[in-house]
Amino acid sequence: MNFQETLNYMYERLPMYQRVGNTAFKKDLGNIQILCERLGNPQEAFQSVHIAGTNGKGSSSHMLAAILQSAGYTTGLYTSPHLRSFTERVKVDGQEIEEEFVIHFIEELRDIIEEIQPSFFEITVALAFAYFQSKKVEVAVIEVGLGGRFDSTNIIQPLACLITNISFDHVDMLGDTLEKIAFEKAGIIKPGVPVVVSQRQAGVDQVFQQKSEEVNAALSFASDALQVVPSEKGKITVVHKEQPNREFMPSLLGKHQHLNICGVLQMIEVLNTQGRLKIPEGAVKTGIESSQQLTGIKGRWQQLGEAPYIFCDIGHNEEGLATVVEQISRYPYDQLHIVLGMVKDKEVGKLLQLLPQKARYYFCKPQVPRGLDAGILYEKALHIGLRGELAKSVAEAINKAKAAASPRDFIFIGGSTFVVAEVEGL
Template sequence: MNYEEAVDYLYARLPMFTRDGVSAFKKDLTNTWQLCEALNNPQERFRSLHIAGTNGKGSTSHMLAAILQAAGYRTGLYTSPHLLDFRERIRIDGALVSKQSVTDFINQHRPLIESIQPSFFEVTVAMAFDYFAREKVDIAVIETGLGGRLDSTNVINPLLSIITNIGYDHTNMLGNTLQEIAGEKAGIIKSGVPVVVGEWQPEVSGTFERIASEKKSPLVYASLEWRVRPTQNGQAYQYLEAIHRGEPNGSCYALDLKGRYQAKNLPAVLMAVEILRSKGFSIEEVQVKQALKQVQRVTGLMGRWQTLASAPLIICDTGHNVDGWHEVLANIAVTPHSRLHMVLGVMRDKDLDKMLPLLPEDARYYFCEVAMPRALPAAELLAAAAMHGLDGEARSSVADALQAAQQHAAEDDLIFIGGSTFIVADALLALGFKS
């Protein structure tokens, strides 16, 4: 197979959560272990950081990868899902895995894949680990896909586990309470391995403390160690001051990631750097600051409060659960604009009764859908939104919805695109963006 055929094979032959939903979610790690054993356990041949959480794990992963790169370490980065190119999932020092590497892996291991019958995610995890091992990375930053305990990435034994926060998402698989969800995310905590929890939350702190104690894993809450506050928001950067507990003065960091919610992610990043230094990593403060100014350019992160155009201003964000929407709406509130236009689409498994009441009634909505079975049809979203007083229209595609928004928007208006990672991906494609 050539590259296009290899990727088509992955998409067409293997169960995909993004396409098929819960039916593609595996209830144990058997397939991943079998794949890794057949590949000579590549996950044991590189050092790693493991990152889980309901929101912020992608940004946190990219920030830490950028910092490790700036410090001179050959750094692997595994994240999901991708936006425009399958290869976004697997990077070394910001560069996408080569098409040839993907093709060779599938051609070489196709009999193994067909014997084990793994999911799409299980294969991509094994592919990433094999690539990082063969390319001899110094360290790899590994983001979980869903949950933690049963996530395919959970076969690694990292130097450090990071859990950003806990909120309601994928409740049909992870549990209906914050405590249940926290228990699943805490499944990445390994015996004796330090764990950083980004946000101290009273509802779930007991769960983390119990599991960390059972595993004899040192636990620290980053938000209790670092106080972060915005100082200004410029054209290219937002500026955050971070003050370590017990210190009289703080440090100012310029971030090219403009979402205000990055103030919640920064403490976990700084705490992780502190622990890595204690483990012998040479990471200078100037390298941390340099890296945070160029995360998007260095690691290719897209879709996090990303400005796509001006006059009218077009911004997208991949936040798609209740907590994510709170952060998105806070960003919209402080973004100067005349009228708000919202290009929105969601997956069928999202709780509309929790999401729709949050959305502003004075915006104009363009509901849309992506071409996958999990997508909620735009007409159904329009009907549900009307019951909450939201005025809009249904469009057959993201490109069509975006075009309609652009036609109706004045130069000083704001067009926001979101509701799903896949809506953002289609918008980026429609506007000509590339990985």
């Protein structure tokens, strides 16, 4: 098989959550354990850091990987989902996995794939671990895919864990309260392994405290010790209760990154205290200020154009979209244009209510099986007073917005990771 044939086999043969929804989510670790045993348990060949959360875990993973890479460590990074190419999911020192490795890996494991029928995510996690071992990775940053407790990544024994923001998402699988969702995320906390939580949240803190006490894991909340104060022209000052102030100019834009930065900085402090890694301050500064360039992260409040402003963001739940709206409000513009698409398994009505009524909307359907029909989205939006027009594709919606916008306007593209994935030139 060539690379495209290999991907087709994976997409068609293995249930993939991003395409088919919760039928691909398996609430046990049996398959990943079988796969890794077959491979000789490659996850034991490198040190790791584990990152869970609802919003911010991807950005935090990329920042942390950039810092470790800047400190001179051969650094693996596993994230999901990908935006443009499957190979974005697995990187070493910012370089994506080679297509040939993916081809050979699937060919070699085809018999066991047919036998145990793992999910797309399960086989991808095993692939990442095997690749990191082959590249002699010294430390890998592993992002949880969904939840934590039953996530396939949860067979690693990390140096430390980081849990970012908790908000409502995937409620059909993780629970319909923040406490239930936090319980699933807390499943990555392991005996004796220190855990950092980026921020305190009412009703959620005690879930992490209880789990940490149960397994004797040292727990710290980054927001207790660290605070970010924005200054001029994109700079920030990080204020620490017990250390001198530090200044950074983050490459990941947006106020919502401030809590992520605090969580990452607290993680660095924990890792340095352990003594198994040595991460100098210069590497921290380089990693935070160059994380986009070093890791290739995309779609996080990413600017695509100016005059008019054009931004995209993968935020797709209540907290994510609320953050997007707040970010937009920080820019001057005459008219706001929003290219919007969503997936079927979201509470669309709730999400639409977060969006500004004065914007002009261009409704579209991302080209995945889970994509919500643009006509249904249009009708739901119209019902609450959001007005706009239909487009046959994400590309057509973007073109319509660009054609209608003046140089003094603002165009936002989002509503779903899969809408952003279809942005040309991302």
